[in-house]
Amino acid sequence: MSEKETQAKAAQTDAQRMLEKYDKESQFRIHIGKWAWVVTFIGVSLTIFHLYAGYFGTLPSQKQGAIHLGTALGIIFLLYPIKSGMQKKQKTVPWYDVVLAFSAMYVTYHKIIFFDSILQSRISGYSTIDTIISILGILLLLEATRRTVGIPIVIVASVMIAYALFGKYVPTQVLSHPGFTFDRIATNLWFQESGVFGTPIQISSKFIFLFLFFGVVLVHTKIGKFFNDLAFAVTGRYTGGTAKAAVAASSLQGMVSGSSVGNTVASGSFTIPMMKKAGFKPEFAAGTEASASTGGQIMPPIMGAAAFIMMEYLGVDYGTIMLAAAIPAALYFSGIFIGTHFEAKRLGIHGLPKSELPVLKDIMLRYGYMLIPLVVIIGTVMIGFTPQRAAIYGILSAFLVSLVRKETRLSLRKTIDVLEQGARVALPVIAAVATAGIIAGVVSITGLGAKFAAGIIALSNEILILALIFTMISCIILGMGLPTTANYVVTATIAAPALINGFDLAPIAVHMFVFYFGIVADITPPVCLAAYAGAGIARANPFKSGVTAVKLAIAAFIIPYIFIYNPILVLVDVTPVNLVISLTTAVLGMVGVSSAMIGFFIADSKWWERIVLLGAGLALILPGLVSNGFGIVLLAAIWYVQKRRKDNEGGMDALSAPSAHV
Numbered sequence: 001m002s003e004k005e006t007q008a009k010a011a012q013t014d015a016q017r018m019l020e021k022y023d024k025e026s027q028f029r030i031h032i033g034k035w036a037w038v039v040t041f042i043g044v045s046l047t048i049f050h051l052y053a054g055y056f057g058t059l060p061s062q063k064q065g066a067i068h069l070g071t072a073l074g075i076i077f078l079l080y081p082i083k084s085g086m087q088k089k090q091k092t093v094p095w096y097d098v099v100l101a102f103s104a105m106y107v108t109y110h111k112i113i114f115f116d117s118i119l120q121s122r123i124s125g126y127s128t129i130d131t132i133i134s135i136l137g138i139l140l141l142l143e144a145t146r147r148t149v150g151i152p153i154v155i156v157a158s159v160m161i162a163y164a165l166f167g168k169y170v171p172t173q174v175l176s177h178p179g180f181t182f183d184r185i186a187t188n189l190w191f192q193e194s195g196v197f198g199t200p201i202q203i204s205s206k207f208i209f210l211f212l213f214f215g216v217v218l219v220h221t222k223i224g225k226f227f228n229d230l231a232f233a234v235t236g237r238y239t240g241g242t243a244k245a246a247v248a249a250s251s252l253q254g255m256v257s258g259s260s261v262g263n264t265v266a267s268g269s270f271t272i273p274m275m276k277k278a279g280f281k282p283e284f285a286a287g288t289e290a291s292a293s294t295g296g297q298i299m300p301p302i303m304g305a306a307a308f309i310m311m312e313y314l315g316v317d318y319g320t321i322m323l324a325a326a327i328p329a330a331l332y333f334s335g336i337f338i339g340t341h342f343e344a345k346r347l348g349i350h351g352l353p354k355s356e357l358p359v360l361k362d363i364m365l366r367y368g369y370m371l372i373p374l375v376v377i378i379g380t381v382m383i384g385f386t387p388q389r390a391a392i393y394g395i396l397s398a399f400l401v402s403l404v405r406k407e408t409r410l411s412l413r414k415t416i417d418v419l420e421q422g423a424r425v426a427l428p429v430i431a432a433v434a435t436a437g438i439i440a441g442v443v444s445i446t447g448l449g450a451k452f453a454a455g456i457i458a459l460s461n462e463i464l465i466l467a468l469i470f471t472m473i474s475c476i477i478l479g480m481g482l483p484t485t486a487n488y489v490v491t492a493t494i495a496a497p498a499l500i501n502g503f504d505l506a507p508i509a510v511h512m513f514v515f516y517f518g519i520v521a522d523i524t525p526p527v528c529l530a531a532y533a534g535a536g537i538a539r540a541n542p543f544k545s546g547v548t549a550v551k552l553a554i555a556a557f558i559i560p561y562i563f564i565y566n567p568i569l570v571l572v573d574v575t576p577v578n579l580v581i582s583l584t585t586a587v588l589g590m591v592g593v594s595s596a597m598i599g600f601f602i603a604d605s606k607w608w609e610r611i612v613l614l615g616a617g618l619a620l621i622l623p624g625l626v627s628n629g630f631g632i633v634l635l636a637a638i639w640y641v642q643k644r645r646k647d648n649e650g651g652m653d654a655l656s657a658p659s660a661h662v
Helices: 003-022 035-056 061-079 093-111 115-124 129-146 151-165 182-191 199-220 224-233 239-252 258-276 282-298 308-314 319-347 358-381 389-402 412-446 448-459 464-479 484-496 496-503 507-523 528-537 542-552 554-565 574-600 605-619 626-656
Strands: none
Touching: 003 115, 035 061, 035 199, 035 389, 035 412, 035 448, 061 093, 061 129, 061 199, 061 239, 061 484, 093 115, 093 129, 115 182, 115 389, 115 528, 129 151, 129 182, 129 412, 129 496, 129 626, 151 182, 151 484, 151 496, 182 308, 182 412, 199 224, 199 239, 199 308, 199 358, 224 239, 224 258, 224 358, 224 507, 239 282, 239 319, 258 507, 258 528, 282 319, 282 507, 282 528, 282 542, 282 554, 308 319, 308 484, 319 358, 319 542, 319 574, 358 389, 412 448, 412 528, 412 574, 448 496, 464 484, 464 496, 464 507, 464 554, 484 496, 496 507, 507 542, 507 554, 528 542, 542 554, 542 574, 554 574, 554 605, 574 605, 574 626, 605 626
């Protein structure tokens, strides 16, 4: 085995180890014996069901959701052990997990088998059997979620159930309520459309599964390597080329995958060693990759699963969501890109020589066809096709693209593997959105949303900036334990209405606000899993890597405030002239803020210069001709001061250099 192959294998092993350590969904059983056939059959069947429903039309939402969730729960108990670390030790599926798997499938399919009688029970009242079924269903769902997603979301859901039960004992009068009986809460959450089988699971069963499967098929075409080569061909030769290529590659990778940790490991196993080799510190390399990979969830066309739920909450088509997210996503990645540029200038890190870089023309001629599925899925959404139909056409085009090269062609065995992988990838998302449905259901039946909204308005004294800060903090705290989708469901049902109704803000801007801050929790210390995964690959300090990621992704903490105060950036009341002005000043603002974070503009910045640069950046980001003009003046002043200092230092160096003798 050559040295290059050995390094590639070591990087792959490293990446898998990081995934298993920081990505809960990767902690599945490796060896399950004869049950592998059962998992394959159920997984393939689930994917085929969604493909069929996506093309020919879905079942009634409650039946579709029951098949979607019940089948997923069965696979989860067969794949995921009761305790982390047991996945490599077990050689088969324990008997108790087999019992749990088929019990979970039954209690969920019960909704389909007795569909008509359950509908009638909404009027006449639920039976004791129905109550037992609903209690078992909720408990099995929470256990499956704990295994695939983690304990924090289960704790939040459990606290919400307890709040529904014992609301009258809450000391705060604003949040107290009479309380509900146990059987009413259980049946409400399991059988009504406002609980487990509410909007989040309905959207997951209709749209999210298909888009996740599209990503699986596209990854099979080896598009990740094409994205890496394309990024290095375009940016590799410039200052700090390896870091810029990492940002570009992660932004492209984010177009087909919405997992922060997964993107960090997939791209980082290749880009992080190259950044370290170029001269970047390990913490900076890890932070760069983590911050860029986290942005994948806001990068159209396949954003995080929450984007599809947002579509339903707002009552708009997915094309509107994609367009609204496009400019903020571009600004997010621009901010990281600018930050890596200033760090490279500060350290004197140059680009890679052309001889070590792929040639853009050759890449596009040989592999440019790989972009066809992305063009298809964006095009079909934008011309008005439903998300299901767009996903089906995208999957079909990705399958056709896989036929071009021999190594990516799908044999019967590979086709079965891809269909099974489609179901496996969706398991954590399905569990998370179903559990988020519990939280949303409690908010609905207890009226917690209205109470929370009143609390935010009172606490902020009706001052918008304070209300935004409180909402941001709650999103980040929730995001430390909840996956992005569940975080969005909670904040969209509790906090968003307060901002929309209390301050008369554009709904899409508010929902993007809570969506963004739920995402950046993945890189915000102390719980920043994407940064931890990158630090593991870079052999860096995890906390310092998280701090670096926050500094680089500072745009993600500023951009949401921009489109609240200036919704032009999410294409609300937009005109071409206003859009160009807003974009230009926002990018200049990113330059000021990023340079302040890094401590370099055109020379090393003094402490007071960093403060001025930060002020200039914020002034440019805020809408308004006066603030923008003030920001430009400050930015120009620091440029002039640093240019003079740099010229003077250059002159002093020339004077102190030894004279040449003839």
